[in-house]
Amino acid sequence: KNEVEQSPQNLTAQEGEFITINCSYSVGISALHWLQQHPGGGIVSLFMLSSGKKKHGRLIATINIQEKHSSLHITASHPRDSAVYICAVALITSGSRLTFGEGTQLTVNP
Amino acid sequence: SAVISQKPSRDICQRGTSLTIQCQVDSQVTMMFWYRQQPGQSLTLIATANQGSEATYESGFVIDKFPISRPNLTFSTLTVSNMSPEDSSIYLCSAGQGYYNEQFFGPGTRLTVL
Numbered sequence: 447k448n449e450v451e452q453s454p455q456n457l458t459a460q461e462g463e464f465i466t467i468n469c470s471y472s473v474g475i476s477a478l479h480w481l482q483q484h485p486g487g488g489i490v491s492l493f494m495l496s497s498g499k500k501k502h503g504r505l506i507a508t509i510n511i512q513e514k515h516s517s518l519h520i521t522a523s524h525p526r527d528s529a530v531y532i533c534a535v536a537l538i539t540s541g542s543r544l545t546f547g548e549g550t551q552l553t554v555n556p
Numbered sequence: 557s558a559v560i561s562q563k564p565s566r567d568i569c570q571r572g573t574s575l576t577i578q579c580q581v582d583s584q585v586t587m588m589f590w591y592r593q594q595p596g597q598s599l600t601l602i603a604t605a606n607q608g609s610e611a612t613y614e615s616g617f618v619i620d621k622f623p624i625s626r627p628n629l630t631f632s633t634l635t636v637s638n639m640s641p642e643d644s645s646i647y648l649c650s651a652g653q654g655y656y657n658e659q660f661f662g663p664g665t666r667l668t669v670l
């Protein structure tokens with residue numbers, strides 16, 4: 447079993463829909479990251495969370511430390527949101543080194 | 557925040573040759589890391605680049621295959637040595653300021669080995 451599990455693996459939505467991507471982890475962490483990877487390969491860091499909730503534009507990330515679960519929400523989705531979204535955790539035992547989920551491929555159709 | 561650039565952005569190489577990838581950060585950072593992403597897979601940490609000393613490699617990665625340099629707090633290189641088609645991947649560097657701080661990622665280097 448992977449230490450970081452994401453769901454769904456693939457998600458197709460229509461423009462304007464509200465999107466949720468989930469991430470569960472099985473070990474103690476010091477921080478959780480949500481990353482966005484576009485087809486060219488480059489990665490953008492969206493959020494880093496250790497508790498609570500963060501919002502940036504149409505993106506919202508939440509984390510529940512007790513339940514070892516985080517969600518990434520996209521409101522009013524747009525085709526330019528199409529990308530792979532990756533959850534990564536910094537384990538308490540490994541400092542800043544990250545362990546990655548498998549990623550969620552999101553496609554938003556116009 | 558930190559802006560990270562990588563060179564080259566992509567390359568096509570012949571089997572048996574070596575390629576050095578450069579990672580430049582626009583500010584001094586404590587931590588620098590190198591990752592590999594094989595086709596259809598998630599990212600895997602290769603090593604932590606330590607300034608002024610040998611890199612710390614993850615299980616399955618060795619210095620002879622992936623030598624790493626970090627001469628200062630803003631720059632690191634990763635060399636992929638004696639390449640084979642199995643080394644075809646995206647290689648990314650990341651940088652951060654420490655334990656609880658955000659990590660920033662470079663744009664990646666897409667390597668194809670023929």
